[in-house]
Structure formats: structure tokens, C-alpha cells
Amino acid sequence: MKTCKTQMPVRDPEERARDFGEVALGYTEELAVAEAQRCLNCKNRPCVEGCPVNVSIPEFISKMVKRDFEGAYNIISENSSLPAVCGRVCPQETQCESKCTLGIKFEPVAIGRLERFAADFHNAASPAEPEYPQFNGHKVAVVGSGPSGLSCAGELAKLGYGVTVFEALHIAGGVLVYGIPEFRLPKEIVARETKRLEAHGVTIKTNTVIGKTFTVDELFEEGYEAVFIGSGAGLPNFMGIPGENLKGVYSANEFLTRVNLMKAYEKDAQTPVMRAKNVAVVGGGNVAMDAARTALRLGAESVRIVYRRSMEELPARKEEVEHAREEGVIFDLLRNPVEICGYLNPADPRDPANGFVRALKLIKCELGEPDEKGRRRPVEIAGSEYETEADCVIMAIGTSPNPLIKNTTSGLEVNRRGGIVVEEKTGKTSREGVFAGGDAVTGAATVILAMGAGKTAAKAIDGYIRSKVQKR
Amino acid sequence: MFEIVNKVRLNPGVTMMDIYAPPVARKAQAGQFIILRAEADGERIPLTVAGCDPQRGTVKIIFQIAGGTTLRLDNKNAGDCLPDFVGPLGCPTETDGIKKACVAGGGVGCAIALPVARKLASCGAQVDSVTGFRNKDAVILEREFSACSKKLFVMTDDGSYGKKGLVTAPIKEELESGTRYDRIFAIGPLVMMKAVVETARPYGIPVTVSMNPIMIDGTGMCGGCRLTVGGKTRFACVDGPDFDGYEVDFDEAAARLSAYRDFELAEREKCCNLFKKEIYR
Structure with a gap:
């Protein structure tokens, strides 16, 4: 037996860092079978517990060993509504793969790569979809068409509910379209998933902001018996340091939205994005990696990640960090920004370059005592400030x-940070008939956790509506 | 799709449209805005609502033809459709408890100032309005303003219509002659709003300004519309667009508005050629 994962072909870093084509190419049939054969098919199935939506992992892998890829896909889709998405963006190394028995001694089975292969195989073959039950007469509203909303809508549609998904933007997909870049998750895949839901009778209403165009109360008045809120993470945080409103300072949300949703990287795009030479990205999560790699692809000469702790604490997925490094992203670790410095021509107040970013002032840090989460706290080293050249931060x-x-829903309890309070096992909020999940509850987390929450809530919504029907 | 049911050229550089969008028309209030795209691959632009007709399901927008997207929008005619039109966004203008107000509009900002003046008048407040334009050709909405105002001052930069001067001149005169407004609403270019604030400052009259920064989603996601207000970062799309004029950092807002000047000029040039049209200025 092979002790290491079967490598997945990826595009050459130098070539891929200049365009927006997908980085990872996926397994071939032979590679997929070879990797599937590594699975021990152990009885206690620890991997399934590691999956937030509990995909029957050993079962789908067994099908792949027998080259029944469609069968494998069907098993995955019993539990996951977005297999092609999850196979690409899930942090498997901290979920299913972290529990893999094989992983105790060797590298775990590459579950994510296998899932991706099964989903891509299915999509390429595009066989007939399974029939969904007839409309059961009950309407449910889903707010937001990101991972939690799509997953909730998909599960409810499978049960026969009449589902309408309300999306604020002009395209469905939420963070899958505005946040995660094309080179990691082709938008075509997201579009296919939303079309599939529509084919199953789910209505997606874009350009509709719940809380503005309609309130949650109005949704109930319209005859929806339950409402799921999956409205996502919200407003970007800033550090509160001088210079954050200079021209050339973006939130990652804005930068990625301009490029992903508005396609600012295309030649004829009507939405602009700065084409900077030296880019500094502050933060160490997956969003920071996406922003850094996007900046490279827009033609930056240097892109650096500025993170206040060390590589060990960096929260982004290892694979993303690896890819970013290969592509040439510089990691400025144990550094904290203290100021963003702007250009000002003292001789000419009308100089068009005035007010743009010139540099980022950083202070060096060292790691101190662990904080309440056990992560070692960064401690600034007095007097170690220096400037690094940057025209975009x-x-x-x-x-x-x-x-x-x-602000527009009475009786909806939120926590100190503004996140919606829910009962974890059901997604139930303090307001009857209203459920919630995803980043609107947890703050920024992962696609799969949001999907898990959407699925959990769908089950609870089904229970809620059934119990109401019984009482009638 | 959102049909343009009516299109009227108000002056050589300003167009009015009524867009069929019943849910927005039912809700939109003075001070709120919408976001639209003129074409399928177009840019998202915010426009403050200039009025709406809930019965007919239409929302009125009035825009200055200034750049690529507004040129593309202006190239559409009644019967054509817009791919995207979302709203109402932002918070409505606060008019509670105001008995005497001054509403000042600068240029196309008058289109947004009018619903505020009307709302105040309909709540029983006494409204003086001041509108300012470059010249006679640019004057819009005079009849509408006079219908809801006790006094109306129309100002032009060159004196070709109304009185010569800036909108601040009649405000200053009124304040000097002892008129005590509960609040002044200033809506227009940043320099104009800033000047109104400075005019009101010695008299301690509160000033509400309507900010129009660059936006993308307009729903509290991207953070592109941030402003410094009272030393804090605020987001025009969810916290505004109205803010206390004394607290707004106008210079920073002006700088941020110019972030894409080169791109905008190129887009404008491209569209002028495409539609064989000049931009009136």
C-alpha cells in the first residue's frame, strides 16, 4: 500500500500565477482509483464524524474502487448539496482527513480530491437528475444564496417544500461567487449547482434584500411558514490605524468582489480595480490567501502577506499557503501594521498621486504567552518599526x-458581536419559525460549516412545519 | 428585468427615468437609494431615489450623465429593460420633530433634495428651499420645489437665471436676518455640502448631508463606501447615506471619490465614441 496521497496534478506555478484559470486540475480516472484503493474501509468510519454534513465517505470510496463513479456521486449527494464545491474548498485536513485511520501512521486518504473527482465526473456526464417529490403545499423562504442558503434550500426541496431563495446581489452563490476566486472555484460550477436547484423547483430571486426590499415579517405575511437566514458575514473589519481610508486600501471583501463578482480582471470590465505593483495583504486566513493570489494574477510585482503570528498559527489551509508560496507570495510573519502611509507632494496639492498609498509601516512582533484560545499572543517589539513599499494594502x-x-426583525436575539443566536442542534432562533446558520451566526467560518448549518436547519424546519400541521 | 416606463431629458446633461420595480416603489422613502446595472456586464452604481409611485409600481431616478455607466443608462429608452435594480437601500432621511427646515440642493442633487422637501412639507414643516446650478440650462425641478416650499431661491453660478451666486448666499442671508431653522438638509457635490456646513456653523444650526461614495454591493458587505464620520469609520450603505454634516471628513471623502479617475475618464471616452455623444458640462 502507498503511504502517501496520490498527487493531484496542478498547473505550473509560474504559468498559473498569471491567469485566473483553475490551479488544481483534479485526478484522472486512474489516479482516482489508485487513491480510492488506499482506503482501509474501516468499520468505525471516523472520517464520517469529521465531516460537518456526514457524507458516507467509505461507502462512496468503495464505489470508486469499482469504478462506479456515478454511484459514488449519488452517495455523496445524499448528504452534500454541493459536492463539486466542497471537493475544492473544504479544509479536509482539519475535518474528514484529520480523522482517517490511515492518517495515524501515513498520509490520510485524499477524501477531498476523490469527492471532487466524483462530482466532476457526474457533471461531465450530466446524467438525468433524480426526481424530487411533488410540492407538499408548504412554502419556506431562504435568505441568502451562499453555501448555507443553498444547502438548506436543496435539503428542503428534496422533501417537497416550495422554496424561494432571496439574494441581495445580481447573481446567486453568495461568497462562492463574490469571495472565492475563479482559480480556486470556477464560477461555472457554482452556476451549475444553482441551476440544478432551480430545475428541482427552487425559485431564486436575485436583487432582493431582506431587511430592505422585504422584511422577515412580510415573508410570513406572504405565506412562507418558516424563514432561514443565511445572510453571511457582513461588514469588513478594519484595524483603526492611520491611513486606512487612503486610496489603494481595500477590504478583502471589496477587492475580491471587484475581481470575482464584477470580473474586473477582464479586459473590457466596466468595474475597475487597482493594478498595483506592490501589494500587502494584512491577515493570515483563507481570504487573505485568496486576496494575495488574486493580486498576483492582476499583475503585481510583489505580494506579501503580513501576519502578526508565526507560520504555525497561520489559520489558512496548508494547501492554499503552499500554492501561494509556489506562486511567489512573500510571507512577512510576526509583523503588525501600525500605519498606512500616503503620498503627498508638498509642492503640489493637486498632484494626482496625492492621497494614494505609498508604504505600509510595520512593527516586528515576537510570540508571548498563550491567549484564552491557546494561541501564543503576538507582542510588539518596541522600536522595531520599519516601512515596506506598497501601493495597495x-x-x-x-x-x-x-x-x-x-435591525428590522423584532424578537430576533443577537449576541454581543451582532451574530444571530441559535440553538446549535437545530438552527432555531429566538423568533418562532425563524432559523439561521452560516456566517450570520458564527462570524466568518468555512463553506462546509455553513452548509452543515443549512442542512441542520432544513431538518429542523421540516420538523417545525410537520408539528404545526399536526396541531391544526 | 426592470422596465423603463418613462424617460424624460430634464436638461442637456440630466435624465429622469421611471423604472418598474413594484417592491422597491412600495418601500422607498426620501433619502434612500437603489443600485442598478445598465447592462448585463455593467458596473453596479448607486442612485438616490428621486420619488416613487407605489400604485404604478415605479421608482423615479434622476441622474447626471457623467461617466460610462450613466452614458449607457441614458442610451436606454422607454420600453427597454435594466437587468438589475435593487433597493431601497440605506436609511430614510430623518425628519421627525422638524417644524422649520431649509433644504439645499446642488445640481443633480436637487433630484434627491426634492423628496426630502416634500416629506418635510407633508409632515407640516415649513420649508425654505435653495437650489443651485451652473447656469440657466441646468436648472431643474423649479416648479416642484416651489410647490412644497414657502420660499424658493434659485441660484446660478453665472447669474443667467435666478440669482447669481452659491446656495450658501441665501442661507446666510436668512440666518443673518434671524431665521432659525431646526435643521438644514444639504444635498449635492461635496464642496457644496461642506460650504453649507460652514455657513450654518456660526449659528449652530444642525446640518444633514447625503453622502454618495463609490459603492459596489450597497448592502453592507464590501466596505468600499466607508467614510470617516466623527473620527470613526462608517459605511454609507448601511449607516447612511445621511450623516451629521459637522462630523463628516469631506476632504477624505473627496479624495476617495477620485480613486478611479483615470479609469473613469477612459470609460467615458469609450462610451462617448460608442454612442457618438458628447458629455454636456
Whole structure:
């Protein structure tokens, strides 16, 4: 037996860092079978527990060993509504793969790569979809068409509910279209998933902001019996240091939205994005990696990640960090920004370069005592400030919940940070008939956790509506 | 799709459209804005609502033809459709408890100032309005303003219509002659709003300004519309667009508005050629 994962072909770093084509190419049939054969098919199935939506992992892998890829896909889709997405963006190394028995001694089975292969195989073959049940007469509203909303809608549609998904932007997909870049998740895949839902009777209403165009109360008045809120993470955080509103400072949300949603990288795009020479991205999460790699692809000569702790604490997925490094992203670790410096021509107040970013002032840090989460706290080293040249600074340091729904929905409890309070096992909020999940509840987290929450809530919504029907 | 049911050229550089969008028309209030795209691959631009007709399901927008997207929008005619039109966004203008107000509009900002003046008048407030334009050709909405105002001052930069001067001149005169407004609403270019604030400052009259920064989503996601207000970062799309004029950092807002000047000039040039049209200025 092979002790290491079967490598997945990826495009050459130098070539891929200049365009937006997908980086990872996926397994071939032979590679997929070879990797599937590594699975021990152990009885206690620890990997399944590691999956937030509990995909029957050993079962789908067994099908792949027998080259029944469609069968494998069907098993995955029993539990996951977005297999082609999850196979690409899930942090498997901290979920299913971290529990793999094989992983105790060797490298775990590459579950994510296998999932991706099965989903891509299915999509390429595009066989007939399974029939969904007839409309059961009950309508449910889903707010937001990101991973939690799509997953909730998909599960409810499978049960026969009439589902309408309300999306604020002009395209469905939420963070899958505005946040995650094309080179990691082709938008065609997201579009296919939303079309599939529509084919199953789910209505997607774009250009509709719940909390503005309609309130949650109005949705109930319209005859929806339950509402799921999956409205996402919300407003970007800033550090509160001088210079954050200079021209050339973006939140990662804005930068990625301009490029991904508005396609600012295309030659004829009507939405602009700065084509900077030296880019600094502040933060160490997956969003920071996405922003850094996007900046490279827009033609930057240097792109650096500025993170206040060390590589060990860096929260981004290892694979993304690896890819970023290969492509030439520089990691400025144990550094904290203290100021963003702007250009000002003292001789000419009308100089068009005035007010743009010139440099980022950093202070060096060392690691001190662990904080309440056990991560070692960064401690600034007095007097170690220095400037690094930058004409664009991207802040990727998290988000705060969007206030629109909270402000317009009475009886909806939120926590100190503004996140919607839910019962974890059901997604139930303090307001009857209203459920919530995803980043609107947890703050910025992963696609799969949001999907898991959407699925959990769908089950609870089904239970809620059934119990109401029984009482009638 | 959102149909353009009516299109009127208000002056050589300003166009009015009524867009069929019943849910928005039912909700939109003075001070709120919408975001639209003129074409399928177009840019998202915010426009403050200039009025709406809930019965007919239409929302009125009035825009200055200034750049690529507004040229593309202006190239559409009644019967054509817009791919995207979303709203109402932002918070409505606060008019509670105001008995006597001054509403000042600068240029196309008058289109947004008018619903505020109307709302105040309909709540029983006494409204003086001041509108300012470059010249006679640019004057819009005079009849509408006079219908809801006790006094109306129309100003032009060159004196070709109304009185010669800036909108601040009649405001200053009124304040000097002892008129005590509960609040002044200033809506227009940043320099104009800033000047109104400075005019009101010695008299301690509160000033509400309507900010129009660059936006993308307009729903509290991207953070592109951030401003410094009272030393804090605020987001025009969810916290505004109205802010206390004394607290807004106008210079920073002006700088941020110019972030894409080169791109905008190129887009404008491209569209002028495409539609064989000049931009009126």
C-alpha cells in the first residue's frame, strides 16, 4: 500500500500565477482509483464524524474502487448539496482527513480530491437528475444564496417544500461567487449547482434584500411558514490605524468582489480595480490567501502577506499557503501594521498621486504567552518599526455581522458581536419559525460549516412545519 | 428585468427615468437609494431615489450623465429593460420633530433634495428651499420645489437665471436676518455640502448631508463606501447615506471619490465614441 496521497496534478506555478484559470486540475480516472484503493474501509468510519454534513465517505470510496463513479456521486449527494464545491474548498485536513485511520501512521486518504473527482465526473456526464417529490403545499423562504442558503434550500426541496431563495446581489452563490476566486472555484460550477436547484423547483430571486426590499415579517405575511437566514458575514473589519481610508486600501471583501463578482480582471470590465505593483495583504486566513493570489494574477510585482503570528498559527489551509508560496507570495510573519502611509507632494496639492498609498509601516512582533484560545499572543517589539513599499494594502482581518436583518426583525436575539443566536442542534432562533446558520451566526467560518448549518436547519424546519400541521 | 416606463431629458446633461420595480416603489422613502446595472456586464452604481409611485409600481431616478455607466443608462429608452435594480437601500432621511427646515440642493442633487422637501412639507414643516446650478440650462425641478416650499431661491453660478451666486448666499442671508431653522438638509457635490456646513456653523444650526461614495454591493458587505464620520469609520450603505454634516471628513471623502479617475475618464471616452455623444458640462 502507498503511504502517501496520490498527487493531484496542478498547473505550473509560474504559468498559473498569471491567469485566473483553475490551479488544481483534479485526478484522472486512474489516479482516482489508485487513491480510492488506499482506503482501509474501516468499520468505525471516523472520517464520517469529521465531516460537518456526514457524507458516507467509505461507502462512496468503495464505489470508486469499482469504478462506479456515478454511484459514488449519488452517495455523496445524499448528504452534500454541493459536492463539486466542497471537493475544492473544504479544509479536509482539519475535518474528514484529520480523522482517517490511515492518517495515524501515513498520509490520510485524499477524501477531498476523490469527492471532487466524483462530482466532476457526474457533471461531465450530466446524467438525468433524480426526481424530487411533488410540492407538499408548504412554502419556506431562504435568505441568502451562499453555501448555507443553498444547502438548506436543496435539503428542503428534496422533501417537497416550495422554496424561494432571496439574494441581495445580481447573481446567486453568495461568497462562492463574490469571495472565492475563479482559480480556486470556477464560477461555472457554482452556476451549475444553482441551476440544478432551480430545475428541482427552487425559485431564486436575485436583487432582493431582506431587511430592505422585504422584511422577515412580510415573508410570513406572504405565506412562507418558516424563514432561514443565511445572510453571511457582513461588514469588513478594519484595524483603526492611520491611513486606512487612503486610496489603494481595500477590504478583502471589496477587492475580491471587484475581481470575482464584477470580473474586473477582464479586459473590457466596466468595474475597475487597482493594478498595483506592490501589494500587502494584512491577515493570515483563507481570504487573505485568496486576496494575495488574486493580486498576483492582476499583475503585481510583489505580494506579501503580513501576519502578526508565526507560520504555525497561520489559520489558512496548508494547501492554499503552499500554492501561494509556489506562486511567489512573500510571507512577512510576526509583523503588525501600525500605519498606512500616503503620498503627498508638498509642492503640489493637486498632484494626482496625492492621497494614494505609498508604504505600509510595520512593527516586528515576537510570540508571548498563550491567549484564552491557546494561541501564543503576538507582542510588539518596541522600536522595531520599519516601512515596506506598497501601493495597495488589502485588509483581510475578518468581518462583523450585517445589521440589516437584525435591525428590522423584532424578537430576533443577537449576541454581543451582532451574530444571530441559535440553538446549535437545530438552527432555531429566538423568533418562532425563524432559523439561521452560516456566517450570520458564527462570524466568518468555512463553506462546509455553513452548509452543515443549512442542512441542520432544513431538518429542523421540516420538523417545525410537520408539528404545526399536526396541531391544526 | 426592470422596465423603463418613462424617460424624460430634464436638461442637456440630466435624465429622469421611471423604472418598474413594484417592491422597491412600495418601500422607498426620501433619502434612500437603489443600485442598478445598465447592462448585463455593467458596473453596479448607486442612485438616490428621486420619488416613487407605489400604485404604478415605479421608482423615479434622476441622474447626471457623467461617466460610462450613466452614458449607457441614458442610451436606454422607454420600453427597454435594466437587468438589475435593487433597493431601497440605506436609511430614510430623518425628519421627525422638524417644524422649520431649509433644504439645499446642488445640481443633480436637487433630484434627491426634492423628496426630502416634500416629506418635510407633508409632515407640516415649513420649508425654505435653495437650489443651485451652473447656469440657466441646468436648472431643474423649479416648479416642484416651489410647490412644497414657502420660499424658493434659485441660484446660478453665472447669474443667467435666478440669482447669481452659491446656495450658501441665501442661507446666510436668512440666518443673518434671524431665521432659525431646526435643521438644514444639504444635498449635492461635496464642496457644496461642506460650504453649507460652514455657513450654518456660526449659528449652530444642525446640518444633514447625503453622502454618495463609490459603492459596489450597497448592502453592507464590501466596505468600499466607508467614510470617516466623527473620527470613526462608517459605511454609507448601511449607516447612511445621511450623516451629521459637522462630523463628516469631506476632504477624505473627496479624495476617495477620485480613486478611479483615470479609469473613469477612459470609460467615458469609450462610451462617448460608442454612442457618438458628447458629455454636456
